[in-house]
Amino acid sequence: MSTDNDATARRPALVSPVSVTAGAVLHSADFIRPRLWDSGRTRLVLHAGVQINGTPHLGTNVMQTAAFLLAQEARERFGVPVLIRFGALDNAPYEVRACPDSGSLYERSFRNALGGPTVEDLAARYYGGLFDALSAATGVPYALETYTSQQSGRAFREEFLASLRQMDRLRWYLAPSTGTVPVSFPCPRCGWSQKYGEHTEVLTADAHEARFAAVCLDHGKYLVDVTADSDAFVGLTTLHRNLVKERVACRDDALPVIVKGADWAPGCRLLDEALQCCPDPVSPARLFTPVVLSDSGAKLSKTLIREGTADLSAETEPWMLDASRWAGTDEEYGRMLLDLVTRMLSEPRHFERGYTTREIARLIGRTPATRSAGPAR
Ligand SMILES: [Zn+2]
Numbered sequence: 324m325s326t327d328n329d330a331t332a333r334r335p336a337l338v339s340p341v342s343v344t345a346g347a348v349l350h351s352a353d354f355i356r357p358r359l360w361d362s363g364r365t366r367l368v369l370h371a372g373v374q375i376n377g378t379p380h381l382g383t384n385v386m387q388t389a390a391f392l393l394a395q396e397a398r399e400r401f402g403v404p405v406l407i408r409f410g411a412l413d414n415a416p417y418e419v420r421a422c423p424d425s426g427s428l429y430e431r432s433f434r435n436a437l438g439g440p441t442v443e444d445l446a447a448r449y450y451g452g453l454f455d456a457l458s459a460a461t462g463v464p465y466a467l468e469t470y471t472s473q474q475s476g477r478a479f480r481e482e483f484l485a486s487l488r489q490m491d492r493l494r495w496y497l498a499p500s501t502g503t504v505p506v507s508f509p510c511p512r513c514g515w516s517q518k519y520g521e522h523t524e525v526l527t528a529d530a531h532e533a534r535f536a537a538v539c540l541d542h543g544k545y546l547v548d549v550t551a552d553s554d555a556f557v558g559l560t561t562l563h564r565n566l567v568k569e570r571v572a573c574r575d576d577a578l579p580v581i582v583k584g585a586d587w588a589p590g591c592r593l594l595d596e597a598l599q600c601c602p603d604p605v606s607p608a609r610l611f612t613p614v615v616l617s618d619s620g621a622k623l624s625k626t627l628i629r630e631g632t633a634d635l636s637a638e639t640e641p642w643m644l645d646a647s648r649w650a651g652t653d654e655e656y657g658r659m660l661l662d663l664v665t666r667m668l669s670e671p672r673h674f675e676r677g678y679t680t681r682e683i684a685r686l687i688g689r690t691p692a693t694r695s696a697g698p699a700r
Contacts, residue, residue, distance in 0.1 A: 334666075335685050342672040351610065351674045352396040358608040359401055359578050366577035369394050369407045370568075370607075373467065374625075375433055375445045376415040381643040381683065382584065382615035382623040385667075387450075388457060388660040389612040390582045392668055395461040397580075406577070407465040409454070410568070411446040414470045414558060419518065422540055428518040429540050434471045435514030435556070442469060453646070456657030473568065477551040482570040484549065486563065487528045489601055496597035497562045507558035508547040510539035516558055562590060566597050573605035585611040585677065586622050613667055614677040615643075623680070638684035663687060 348354065355367065371390045374383060387409070394405040417436040421428050433442055446467055458465055473479055486493060494502045505520030517523060522538040526546075535547045547555045559567065572579035583591065588611055598606045614622045619634035627633035628644050635644075642649040642656075649656045663686060667673050678686075 335688070337666055337669070337673050337686065339670070339672040339676050342675040344671055344675065348671045350396060350400070351668055351671050352393050352400055354610055355393075355397055355578070355580055355608050356401065359403070362578050364576065364578040365403055367394070367397055367401075367403055367405045367580055368572070368575060368577040369405065369580045369582050369610075370572055371407060371409055371582040373409045373411040373446060373450055374415065375411050375413055375442060375449060376417075377625050377629075378645045378647045379449055380615070380623045380625065380628065380645065381680070384453065384646055384656075384660055385615055385664060385678075386582065386584050386612045387454070388657075388664040389610075389668070389674075391457040391461045391463050391465075392661065392664055393580075393582065393610055394463040396668070398463070405463055407463060409450070409465060409467045410473060411442070411467060411469045413442040413446075414564075416518070420515075420540070427521060429515045430518045431513075431515045432509070432558070434469070435509050435516075439469070439471065442471075449646075452653030453657055453660075456654045457661065460657060460661055470564075471556065473571075474557045475554070476571070478571045478574055479567060480549060480551045480553075480557075481530075482567045483557055483559070484528065484530060484533055485570075485601070486567055487525065487533055488530070492600045493563075493566070493597055496593050496600060497560065497566065499593065504560060504563055506535065506563075508535060508537050509556050509558070510537070510542050510545055511547075512542045512545075513539065515539060515541070520558075562593060562597070565590075565594055569594065569598065569607050570601065570605060572607055579607040580610060581607045582610045582612060584614045584622070585675075586614050587611065611675075613674060615683065616677045616679045618679055618681060620677075620679075622677070636679070636681040638689065639680040640684065640689065643680050643683070659687060 369390050371387060390407050394407055398405045413434040414432045416430040417433045419428055419430045454465055490504065494504050497504045506523055507516040507520040508523065509516040517538060524536045526534040526536055532548060532550045536544060537547060538544050549555050549557060569581060591609060595606055598604055616622055617634045618636045621627065624633065663683065666686065
């Protein structure tokens, strides 16, 4: 009769070099401990992202599974309630076109092209089943909110308006090469906005209100007023958006913990510097999760997969690139991910590194001879 111990003994060994934190960090959840104790907070909220511009690949799902397991571990180690808040990026571009005269690019986001209900259906279809399975297995509750909803909140608007007042300093952290931090607002008539906001101007701005002028390819110039309550959709660059979101998260009486793939580390350095140059500086705790890599060492990317330029080994199964091609149930997919990421979390040295799809296939006992693509769900 086989036992769990036999199964563990048969697993391929995980081999990782000594990490920088060896001896100092015994479990990756401990990265949260100093901030939790220093801040005196008694709850944790982990924040992670959800892409809705296509079915997720394995890298995205590894980060999200790690968020559930780290939250579970933190709850047990520190004895505090935990929650995961997933932000769905419905501001991702859905369609792009160029002005025939100037070449200036205009785009329409998923939200503006498809509407709120369709966006929420996409988020539920790509992530709902898996998140429910991970939540049931770990006992960690989660909430899913779109960017559209986040940016409409009073706290977000206040922090956005505050960032405009600090822009003379912030601009060099948020765009070190150019100092240009564009803001974009969809045309109220058609929902298209200038991708790089090169013709969007701030006309007036104070603590309570800002007025912008922007240009639509089809409808010409329009004015947008942003207040705590106006329904303008605020489009920000990646670093600016994260700065505002993190300052909003820091207003909570729970300690915010930002969970991102390790490829975010250079960007987070700029973010942390930007956060420190705001009046009343705050900073969230951060956890970085292993990145899933193609054979070249580049992280899995929807764009490279779509273009066919990702360097993928024969061991790369279709479901690693597109989770909807997993042949089993959400629960089975969740169990595979939990088992895989639990092993990554078994020692910090295994968590502070990346994994190629070839290595993941080896770790979960798949080889090209045993693989099966399975039907699309
Ligand atoms: Zn328009």
